[in-house]
Amino acid sequence: MRVSYAVREEELQETSTPADVSLRNVVKMFGDTVAVDDITLEIPRGEFFSLLGPSGCGKTTTLGMIGGFETPTSGTILLGDTDVSRVPAYKRDVNTVFQSYALFPHLDIFGNIAFGLRRKRMAKDDIARRVAEALRLVDLPGYERRKVAELSGGQQQRIALARALVNEPRVLLLDEPLGALDLKLRKQMQTELKRIQQDVGITFLYVTHDQEEAMAMSDRLAVMNAGKVEQCGSPREVYEHPATRFVASFLGASNLIDGRVASGAGAALAEVVLSGGERVRVPGERIAQGQSEVSVGIRPEKLHLDPVEEPAREGHNAITGQVTFGTYLGVSNQYVVRGPGDTDLVVYVQNLGLRAPGIGDTVRLSWLPEHTFVV
Amino acid sequence: MSTAEASVMAAPRERRRIQLGRFVLPVYTWLVILYTVIPIVLMIVYSFNQAPSGRLTFQWLGFTTQWYQQVFAIPDLTNSLVNSLIVAASSSVISAIIGTPLALALARYRYRGKNLTDGVIFTNIAAPSVVVGASLLSLFISLNVNRGLATIIIAHVTFNIAFVTIVVRARVVGLDRSIERAAYDLGASPWVAFQKVLLPLIMPGILAGMLLAFAMSIDDFIITSFVAGQTLTFPLWVYGAVKVGIPPQVFVMGTLIFLAGVVLALINVFLQRRSA
Ligand SMILES: Nc1ncnc2c1ncn2[C@@H]1O[C@H](COP(=O)(O)OP(=O)(O)O)[C@@H](O)[C@H]1O
Ligand SMILES: [Mg+2]
Numbered sequence: 001m002r003v004s005y006a007v008r009e010e011e012l013q014e015t016s017t018p019a020d021v022s023l024r025n026v027v028k029m030f031g032d033t034v035a036v037d038d039i040t041l042e043i044p045r046g047e048f049f050s051l052l053g054p055s056g057c058g059k060t061t062t063l064g065m066i067g068g069f070e071t072p073t074s075g076t077i078l079l080g081d082t083d084v085s086r087v088p089a090y091k092r093d094v095n096t097v098f099q100s101y102a103l104f105p106h107l108d109i110f111g112n113i114a115f116g117l118r119r120k121r122m123a124k125d126d127i128a129r130r131v132a133e134a135l136r137l138v139d140l141p142g143y144e145r146r147k148v149a150e151l152s153g154g155q156q157q158r159i160a161l162a163r164a165l166v167n168e169p170r171v172l173l174l175d176e177p178l179g180a181l182d183l184k185l186r187k188q189m190q191t192e193l194k195r196i197q198q199d200v201g202i203t204f205l206y207v208t209h210d211q212e213e214a215m216a217m218s219d220r221l222a223v224m225n226a227g228k229v230e231q232c233g234s235p236r237e238v239y240e241h242p243a244t245r246f247v248a249s250f251l252g253a254s255n256l257i258d259g260r261v262a263s264g265a266g267a268a269l270a271e272v273v274l275s276g277g278e279r280v281r282v283p284g285e286r287i288a289q290g291q292s293e294v295s296v297g298i299r300p301e302k303l304h305l306d307p308v309e310e311p312a313r314e315g316h317n318a319i320t321g322q323v324t325f326g327t328y329l330g331v332s333n334q335y336v337v338r339g340p341g342d343t344d345l346v347v348y349v350q351n352l353g354l355r356a357p358g359i360g361d362t363v364r365l366s367w368l369p370e371h372t373f374v375v
Numbered sequence: 376m377s378t379a380e381a382s383v384m385a386a387p388r389e390r391r392r393i394q395l396g397r398f399v400l401p402v403y404t405w406l407v408i409l410y411t412v413i414p415i416v417l418m419i420v421y422s423f424n425q426a427p428s429g430r431l432t433f434q435w436l437g438f439t440t441q442w443y444q445q446v447f448a449i450p451d452l453t454n455s456l457v458n459s460l461i462v463a464a465s466s467s468v469i470s471a472i473i474g475t476p477l478a479l480a481l482a483r484y485r486y487r488g489k490n491l492t493d494g495v496i497f498t499n500i501a502a503p504s505v506v507v508g509a510s511l512l513s514l515f516i517s518l519n520v521n522r523g524l525a526t527i528i529i530a531h532v533t534f535n536i537a538f539v540t541i542v543v544r545a546r547v548v549g550l551d552r553s554i555e556r557a558a559y560d561l562g563a564s565p566w567v568a569f570q571k572v573l574l575p576l577i578m579p580g581i582l583a584g585m586l587l588a589f590a591m592s593i594d595d596f597i598i599t600s601f602v603a604g605q606t607l608t609f610p611l612w613v614y615g616a617v618k619v620g621i622p623p624q625v626f627v628m629g630t631l632i633f634l635a636g637v638v639l640a641l642i643n644v645f646l647q648r649r650s651a
Contacts, residue, residue, distance in 0.1 A: 069556050089559040090568075096560045102553035106575045115571075119562035167561065 018080060020045045020203040021066060021171050026075035028061050035061040037227035038075070043171075043205060043220075048197050050206040052214040053224030054250070059207040062224075063173050066205065068092045079170055090119075095164035096173040099180065101156045103148045109135075109159055110144040116167040134166040137196060154185050161196070171203045178213065190217055211251050215239065223247045239299075241286065245375050248297050255303070255345040256295040256375070257319075261287055269369060272296055276340025280317040281369040294374050300346040302371040305335060305357065306364045316366035321345065323361045337365060415633060422626035430620030442623040446631075449624055455612035456628055458524060459593050462608060466531035467539075467588035471581050473532070474539030478580075479573075481540070482547035499537040507534065508601030515602060522604030530602045531592045538591060539584035546580025579646045586639050593632065 019042040028036040036058040043049045051059045064070040066077060068089030077085045084092055095116065103112050113131045122130075135141050138158035143151075151159065157177060164172055177193075178186045194217050197204045208214050214221050215235040222232040223246070231243040242248035248256065257274050264270035270284040272294060282296060304313060312318050324344070325336035332348045333356060339345045345365065357363055422443075425436040447453045481492060511530050515522055554576070558568035596610040603611060613625050 067556075067560060069559070089556070090562050090564050094560075096557070098553040098557060100551050100553050102551060102557040104554065104557070104572055104576075106572075115558070115563075116561035119567065163557075163561070 018045075019043055019078070020047075020080065021205065022076075022078040023062075023066075024076040024078070026062070026065060026077060027073045028058070028065060028070060029073045034227050036065070036072075039227075039229050041222060041229065041232065043203060045203055046201050048194065048204045048206065048217055048219045050208060050214040050218040050221040051224055052208055052211060052221050052250075055209055057224045058227040059209075059224060060175055063096070063175050063205065063207055066171070067094055067096045067173050093170040094173060095167050095169040095171075096175065097157075097160050097164050097177045099176045101160040103156055103159060103163070105148050107148075108144070109140075109146045109148070109151075112148065112159060113163045113166050115163065120167075130166050131162075134162040137165065137199065138162045139192070154181055154189070157181065157189065161193075165196070165200060165202070168200075169202065171205055174204060174206045176208055177206075178208075186213070193217065215251070223250060225250070240371075241373050242297065242375060245295065248373070248375055253300050253346050254297050255300060255339075255343070256297045257340055257343050257345075259294055259296050261292050261294055272374075274319065274340040275343075276319070278319045278340055280319070280372065282372040282374055283370055286372075286374040297373045297375060298345075298367050298371060300334075300348045302367050303345070303347045304366045305337070305347050305349050306366065307357065308362050308364050310364070312364070313366045315368065317369055317372065318364055318366040320362060320364050323357050323359055323363055326356065326359060337363060339365065418626050418633070419630050422623060422630045424623065426623045428620075429622055431623055431626065442627045446624050446627045449622055451607070452609075452612055452616075452622065452624055452628070455607040456609045458527075458606060459609040461524065462527050462531055462599075463589045463592035466528050466535050466592050467585040469528070469532045470535035470539045470588050471543075471585045474536045474584065475543050475577070475581055477536070478540045478543035478547055478577075482544045483552075496537045496540055499534060500541075504595075504597035508598040511598065512601040522602055523606045526602045526604065527599055527606065527608065530598050531595065534595075534598065535588035535591060538587045539581070542584035542587060543577060543580045546577045546583075550576055582646055583643050586643050589639075590636060 021041070021043040023039050023041040026036055026039045027034070039058075039062060051062060053059055061070060065072050065085075068084070068087060068091075072085055075085070076083055079093060104115065107115070110131055113134055114127050117127045117130060131144060132141070135143055138161055140155060140158055140162070143155075143159070148156065148159070157180075160177070174193075178189050181189060190213060193204075206214070206217065218235055220232065220234050221238060222229045223238060224230065225246045231238055231247045233241075238247060239251050242251060242254070245256065248254040259272040259274040259280070262271040262273045262279065264284050267284040269281045270287050272280055272282055272287075274280060274296065280296060287294065304316070306313070308320060319339055321337040321339035323335055324338050327334045328351075330351065332350055335347045335349065335357070337345045337347055347365065421431060421433065423438050423440065424432070425439045425441070426432060427436070477492070480486070481489065508530070511526075511533070512522075515526055520526060550573075555568060555573060558572040559565070563571060594610055596614065599608050600611060600614075607615070609628065613621065616622065616625070
């Protein structure tokens with residue numbers, strides 16, 4: 001996983017291709033509702049990019065503007081170097097996999113997949129060959145003469161993918177394509193989609209509200225909230241260093257403690273005084289110049305939970321608190337600890353079979369300064 | 376309360392419900408069906424009755440297929456039936472051509488005056504035929520239009536548009552919007568998308584709308600009687616003949632129209648099933 005990521009970065013540096021899709025200050029209003037609020041994004045060629053956000057945050061609208069089903073109220077959309085903001089959908093080199101699949105029920109599978117090629121007036125033999133190829137790509141070879149209604153949801157999903165990919169678009173748009181599948185099939189299709197994307201090398205712009213899905217599949221992702229992009233980066237960056245409270249809480253559980261910057265904004269390690277009076281160190285670059293009121297965040301799996309009698313861990317930040325709740329989850333135990341300023345902190349402790357702390361015990365929570373984020 | 380007690384309490388109610396389902400409702404249903412088909416059955420039966428005077432009697436004089444052999448023996452009657460078929464066929468086709476785009480507009484787009492269009496369609500169906508007929512007549516007179524087959528067709532189109540529009544709109548509303556988007560997405564211009572995707576998908580609705588329009592048209596009496604001038608349609612001719620006695624051919628034609636209607640209705644059901 002790590003290796004392939006590194007390779008991709010190299011490739012990008014080497015070729016430095018222009019962005020396949022660029023959004024510049026794109027706004028979309030429906031009457032008085034602002035569905036998309038000033039989005040600027042660049043998606044390089046061949047990237048698996050996700051738009052992640054809760055329902056109603058403007059993901060579908062954003063995709064619709066790139067696909068050509070909606071016209072931006074203001075701003076520019078570029079495919080490569082071409083401004084397509086006002087180009088109708090049928091003239092854009094973009095294809096979409098719809099959440100409802102939107103297969104044509106009156107055509108057989110061949111008719112569905114060949115639909116785009118026929119519009120390009122491709123020769124009959126070439127169409128037949130490309131359709132067969134596309135069906136092989138999605139692992140449904142020989143399905144040409146099947147009817148749409150005969151296929152299961154998962155198979156229809158693959159056909160929708162084949163129908164879009166067979167046109168070899170510059171960008172493939174996918175709007176929650178796995179949303180209607182059950183959990184097991186969804187996991188399987190995630191891997192499959194990723195494989196197909198690496199096979200064909202087409203830029204994928206993937207929309208989902210499922211953070212796990214976005215993290216598992218994307219090279220980079222943009223976290224959206226209320227029509228705005230809150231943060232854009234690799235899954236690792238966005239998870240480890242969320243830029244806003246929203247991102248911190250949307251991508252998994254996070255613990256946030258209010259504090260005040262004491263010293264060293266811009267230095268290697270800055271000091272923050274928490275609301276309970278404890279001093280903790282955080283990487284200085286995460287604090288903006290002149291910022292004083294901050295929230296310090298730590299992911300639950302980054303926290304160590306120790307009895308206060310034990311010696312403090314070397315080089316760690318530490319705070320104390322009382323265990324108020326414990327849940328046995330098998331793989332791990334989850335605790336809630338009341339920390340500084342009566343903030344409830346969630347801690348995951350790997351289940352190593354050690355003595356578990358009891359409710360009411362006073363414990364020490366410690367973590368490395370570089371695991372701290374600031375919002 | 377113990378479970379035994381509970382089941383004892385529940386038993387009578389249970390039995391009553393079963394009887395309602397097994398006995399009362401089916402009998403009721405059959406009575407209603409009987410009530411509605413008796414006139415039709417009578418018509419079919421008496422189309423096989425002997426009638427020495429050439430006029431229908433409701434005395435059973437013996438079985439004959441004579442009237443079926445001589446169904447077109449009365450030129451005026453035949454003529455009126457042909458007129459009715461021409462009017463029904465052309466008005467249902469014209470209404471489909473006008474009503475389908477209207478249905479698409481109503482189902483798919485928001486535009487100024489949409490509520491007004493909706494209202495007009497509803498009014499069109501709700502308005503009493505006498506009013507529609509009388510106003511159309513005064514319109515034709517004031518425009519100095521000669522009344523005949525053309526004015527009948529125009530009149531029938533005015534009320535058939537509403538039926539076609541409502542049936543087709545129901546079909547369009549039931550279609551997933553992203554199916555049209557998928558067509559555009561795959562490079563189809565709006566016209567190609569309409570031809571290759573939308574039209575085939577709403578065709579069952581259009582056919583159903585046309586069948587309904589045909590049925591509404593073929594037996595319309597009131598509106599037609601206002602705008603027909605000297606032209607006679609089948610219902611007008613039959614009405615005129617009542618005073619002197621109806622020839623048995625009327626029942627034969629009625630039976631044939633009924634059978635054609637049944638066949639078309641079955642085709643319609645089949646089409647709707649297949650596309651569902
Ligand atoms: N055609 C439309 N008319 C009016 N409001 C719309 C329309 N489409 C979307 N919206 C609104 O825009 C916002 C974003 O919607 P959408 O892009 O579908 O969000 P998402 O796909 O992230 O769930 C929502 O508040 C939604 O109600
Ligand atoms: Mg959506």
